Amino acid sequence: MAQTPSIPKGTRDYSPDIMVKRNYIFDTIKSVFKLYGYQPLETPAMENLSTLMGKYGEEGDKLLFKILNSGDFLAQVPENELLERNSIRLTNKISEKGLRYDLTVPFARFVVQHQSELTFPFKRYQIQPVWRADRPQKGRYREFYQCDVDVVGSDSLLHEVELIQMVDEVYRRLHINVRLLINNRKILAGIAETIGHPDKLTDITVAIDKMDKIGGDAVNAELREKGIDETAIEKLQPILNLQGSNNEKLERLQGILQNSPTGLKGIEELTTVFNYLEGLSIGTEVKLDLTLARGLSYYTGAIFEVKALDVQIGSITGGGRYDDLTGIFGLKNMSGVGISFGADRIFDVMQQLNLFPEDNKATTQILFVNFGAKEERYCLPLMQQLRAAGINTEIYPEPAKMKKQMGYADKKGIPFVALVGETEMQENKIALKNMATGEQQNITLAQAVEILKK
Amino acid sequence: MAQTPSIPKGTRDYSPDIMVKRNYIFDTIKSVFKLYGYQPLETPAMENLSTLMGKYGEEGDKLLFKILNSGDFLAQVPENELLERNSIRLTNKISEKGLRYDLTVPFARFVVQHQSELTFPFKRYQIQPVWRADRPQKGRYREFYQCDVDVVGSDSLLHEVELIQMVDEVYRRLHINVRLLINNRKILAGIAETIGHPDKLTDITVAIDKMDKIGGDAVNAELREKGIDETAIEKLQPILNLQGSNNEKLERLQGILQNSPTGLKGIEELTTVFNYLEGLSIGTEVKLDLTLARGLSYYTGAIFEVKALDVQIGSITGGGRYDDLTGIFGLKNMSGVGISFGADRIFDVMQQLNLFPEDNKATTQILFVNFGAKEERYCLPLMQQLRAAGINTEIYPEPAKMKKQMGYADKKGIPFVALVGETEMQENKIALKNMATGEQQNITLAQAVEILKK
Numbered sequence: 001m002a003q004t005p006s007i008p009k010g011t012r013d014y015s016p017d018i019m020v021k022r023n024y025i026f027d028t029i030k031s032v033f034k035l036y037g038y039q040p041l042e043t044p045a046m047e048n049l050s051t052l053m054g055k056y057g058e059e060g061d062k063l064l065f066k067i068l069n070s071g072d073f074l075a076q077v078p079e080n081e082l083l084e085r086n087s088i089r090l091t092n093k094i095s096e097k098g099l100r101y102d103l104t105v106p107f108a109r110f111v112v113q114h115q116s117e118l119t120f121p122f123k124r125y126q127i128q129p130v131w132r133a134d135r136p137q138k139g140r141y142r143e144f145y146q147c148d149v150d151v152v153g154s155d156s157l158l159h160e161v162e163l164i165q166m167v168d169e170v171y172r173r174l175h176i177n178v179r180l181l182i183n184n185r186k187i188l189a190g191i192a193e194t195i196g197h198p199d200k201l202t203d204i205t206v207a208i209d210k211m212d213k214i215g216g217d218a219v220n221a222e223l224r225e226k227g228i229d230e231t232a233i234e235k236l237q238p239i240l241n242l243q244g245s246n247n248e249k250l251e252r253l254q255g256i257l258q259n260s261p262t263g264l265k266g267i268e269e270l271t272t273v274f275n276y277l278e279g280l281s282i283g284t285e286v287k288l289d290l291t292l293a294r295g296l297s298y299y300t301g302a303i304f305e306v307k308a309l310d311v312q313i314g315s316i317t318g319g320g321r322y323d324d325l326t327g328i329f330g331l332k333n334m335s336g337v338g339i340s341f342g343a344d345r346i347f348d349v350m351q352q353l354n355l356f357p358e359d360n361k362a363t364t365q366i367l368f369v370n371f372g373a374k375e376e377r378y379c380l381p382l383m384q385q386l387r388a389a390g391i392n393t394e395i396y397p398e399p400a401k402m403k404k405q406m407g408y409a410d411k412k413g414i415p416f417v418a419l420v421g422e423t424e425m426q427e428n429k430i431a432l433k434n435m436a437t438g439e440q441q442n443i444t445l446a447q448a449v450e451i452l453k454k
Numbered sequence: 455m456a457q458t459p460s461i462p463k464g465t466r467d468y469s470p471d472i473m474v475k476r477n478y479i480f481d482t483i484k485s486v487f488k489l490y491g492y493q494p495l496e497t498p499a500m501e502n503l504s505t506l507m508g509k510y511g512e513e514g515d516k517l518l519f520k521i522l523n524s525g526d527f528l529a530q531v532p533e534n535e536l537l538e539r540n541s542i543r544l545t546n547k548i549s550e551k552g553l554r555y556d557l558t559v560p561f562a563r564f565v566v567q568h569q570s571e572l573t574f575p576f577k578r579y580q581i582q583p584v585w586r587a588d589r590p591q592k593g594r595y596r597e598f599y600q601c602d603v604d605v606v607g608s609d610s611l612l613h614e615v616e617l618i619q620m621v622d623e624v625y626r627r628l629h630i631n632v633r634l635l636i637n638n639r640k641i642l643a644g645i646a647e648t649i650g651h652p653d654k655l656t657d658i659t660v661a662i663d664k665m666d667k668i669g670g671d672a673v674n675a676e677l678r679e680k681g682i683d684e685t686a687i688e689k690l691q692p693i694l695n696l697q698g699s700n701n702e703k704l705e706r707l708q709g710i711l712q713n714s715p716t717g718l719k720g721i722e723e724l725t726t727v728f729n730y731l732e733g734l735s736i737g738t739e740v741k742l743d744l745t746l747a748r749g750l751s752y753y754t755g756a757i758f759e760v761k762a763l764d765v766q767i768g769s770i771t772g773g774g775r776y777d778d779l780t781g782i783f784g785l786k787n788m789s790g791v792g793i794s795f796g797a798d799r800i801f802d803v804m805q806q807l808n809l810f811p812e813d814n815k816a817t818t819q820i821l822f823v824n825f826g827a828k829e830e831r832y833c834l835p836l837m838q839q840l841r842a843a844g845i846n847t848e849i850y851p852e853p854a855k856m857k858k859q860m861g862y863a864d865k866k867g868i869p870f871v872a873l874v875g876e877t878e879m880q881e882n883k884i885a886l887k888n889m890a891t892g893e894q895q896n897i898t899l900a901q902a903v904e905i906l907k908k
Contacts, residue, residue: 397610
């Protein structure tokens with residue numbers, strides 16, 4: 001007797017009901033991407049470890065899933081290395097490939113590898129699973145989909161604007177109320193410069209980031225701990241407590257950061273973006289948030305984050321501009337900007353708020369009850385006509401008890417059932433039963449098509 | 455200076471132009487699956503090795519990509535096993551997971567694992583990559599997509615019929631001329647029985663399978679070599695040389711196999727399927743082919759294979775009925791039938807015959823030339839209106855030289871370019887240039903929408 005089989009922890013099967021909902025999200029997002037000229041790209045699940053290692057920090061290297069070399073992988077390993085029992089060092093000898101950890105590094109690899117064939121600016125979206133050997137826990141998986149959209153090869157701020165438009169349009173279509181937070185790495189650098197600690201950019205940002213959660217006093221305590229002097233902390237206070245509209249904040253920052261060319265450049269960039277947005281009808285609130293940092297070491301300009309307003313769930317979309325995406329693979333001066341939609345979290349938000357539409361095209365629309373061989377032969381051509389009219393049609397595969405056949409329709413969520421027996425065959429009619437109301441009517445095939453098309 | 459990055463051999467990047475074509479194939483196939491009540495399923499890329507091992511034969515076990523356990527994978531390995539240098543045995547100690555090798559075993563695993571939640575007959579399709587550590591060569595990859603459709607939990611021959619209908623509809627929509635070959639494992643068993651060699655079913659089938667290629671004499675020689683006696687070979691001749699329509703062949707077989715209940719059952723099954731098909735308008739030729747065997751050890755009833763008529767490429771779709779799909783995981787009596795569409799080969803056929811449609815929605819439909827900051831601000835709201843009308847719209851991100859902007863439109867295959875400068879802004883018009891004809895006209899936005907919607 002075989003054991004009930006299972007799947008590796010942290011992975012999931014997506015059953016049909018889940019798939020239909022996930023596809024709804026992905027299809028919506030893709031349709032918006034296309035409206036802005038972004039095109040699909042897919043890269044292999046496996047990348048050479050030389051492509052992946054060192055790109056996600058030491059911790060990231062450990063979280064890569066590594067693939068054992070095929071064949072006699074031990075043949076080339078010297079005996080002393082075997083006995084050394086150094087798993088990390090041995091990995092290099094017995095594994096050359098790993099599963100992709102995100103979509104950004106494979107994208108950068110693709111751009112560098114195919115630079116001569118691509119048209120720049122190159123706009124691509126990519127929706128594929130990634131794998132991380134993280135400890136699985138609620139909401140954290142070892143296999144999950146990322147949904148990235150990026151443009152590379154242009155530093156035009158029009159791209160920041162169109163990404164904001166795309167966020168606005170995606171969440172309008174999904175009926176999720178969101179707020180888009182925006183910041184600029186150059187402003188953060190300007191702040192660090194202005195208070196006299198350009199080297200402490202990360203510490204300062206991490207502390208500022210906690211403002212909402214722990215309050216000003218605790219933030220200041222943390223800054224002191226990190227070696228920021230009192231004068232600097234003093235100078236930081238008006239920035240931490242900046243109030244008002246985006247433009248008011250930027251105006252005040254203009255004064256505060258007046259001696260930092262980098263900071264002023266950041267202000268100018270954001271001002272330009274806000275100006276463009278003014279002429280457009282954006283339903284989403286776009287809010288300057290100086291505490292927004294996200295992957296600071298990576299971004300060089302705009303930083304984005306999107307929060308759902310009606311559910312406590314953290315960020316559901318994020319991204320920013322990076323001036324050196326492809327530098328890791330030797331291609332310099334390739335500025336890009338992009339965002340990533342968090343499919344799992346968007347799914348959870350929509351589930352919680354009951355936002356998934358009743359998709360009557362996702363399942364079968366009409367089930368023919370099976371009364372036996374003669375009726376089967378009569379029904380098959382009718383079913384073919386329904387399908388030609390675009391209606392998802394099934395027949396129960398055997399003349400089982402009515403209860404069983406109805407139960408199948410019910411469990412599969414099929415809205416209509418056709419009963420075609422002796423009488424209906426003689427009258428050239430269909431008895432069409434509405435499973436929701438229980439209502440039944442004798443009609444022609446053409447009439448059935450009309451009802452089902454609604 | 456970093457080295458130009460590459461991808462593991464046998465894997466591929468799917469660039470946007472390829473993706474658009476692949477999506478066209480998959481979308482067509484999916485839309486047909488849905489018409490017949492099949493729903494999407496996805497399973498994890500990684501399965502436990504205990505799920506995968508032993509399911510594909512000894513050779514298959516070797517071709518599985520195995521994932522190195524995370525962390526200090528050597529910690530639990532005894533020293534003597536390390537020094538033994540037995541790569542296969544060590545694999546069991548340092549790897550617990552593998553990449554899926556096909557979609558059938560994960561599907562069987564899913565059905566058994568979730569049997570209590572599923573509604574049977576369970577109809578699912580699954581389109582996902584699989585991985586095999588095969589030696590890469592022309593047309594053979596280490597990562598490739600499979601596109602499977604199966605129904606499990608019913609032995610009704612109506613499913614054989616609907617699979618044939620689906621094949622017919624898919625290839626009608628893709629404009630590929632095909633022939634569908636059909637056979638039945640029970641007939642092959644009946645033949646082996648009738649000629650007195652029920653134990654040599656595989657040898658006989660393998661030999662018969664070569665009939666077309668090597669001719670009758672060579673087939674007979676091979677049979678002799680395999681230990682089939684002369685009387686049996688004599689008896690086989692009328693079967694090998696069966697001529698006529700499907701029904702004529704089945705009628706003659708009925709006589710030949712009269713003493714084999716299994717053989718007669720197979721004939722009855724095929725007759726039933728052909729009878730159903732007669733009442734339906736199927737454009738595809740469905741041909742009984744007794745030499746068709748495909749994965750014989752696996753199928754128990756119908757066997758299908760689809761060949762493209764206008765290209766030499768082998769089978770582009772295949773499948774059959776298996777009565778014991780889930781037995782390997784302890785769930786008995788779960789009959790199923792399914793087929794698999796070969797995405798790579800279908801792609802090659804369509805490419806070769808130039809069957810991919812001009813998809814004017816796949817790329818940007820209109821590019822706004824960038825004349826500078828003032829024009830950008832004027833154009834952005836116009837672009838928003840075009841997108842609201844469902845038109846894929848871009849603006850070149852910076853006021854580059856006209857030649858460069860036109861080159862971008864050209865390379866990306868964008869059919870229309872909008873020129874909106876000082877004059878057009880004053881007149882509230884758009885100069886719309888058709889990139890194919892070179893024709894240019896001054897029109898309103900509404901008129902542009904009409905042209906682009908065509």
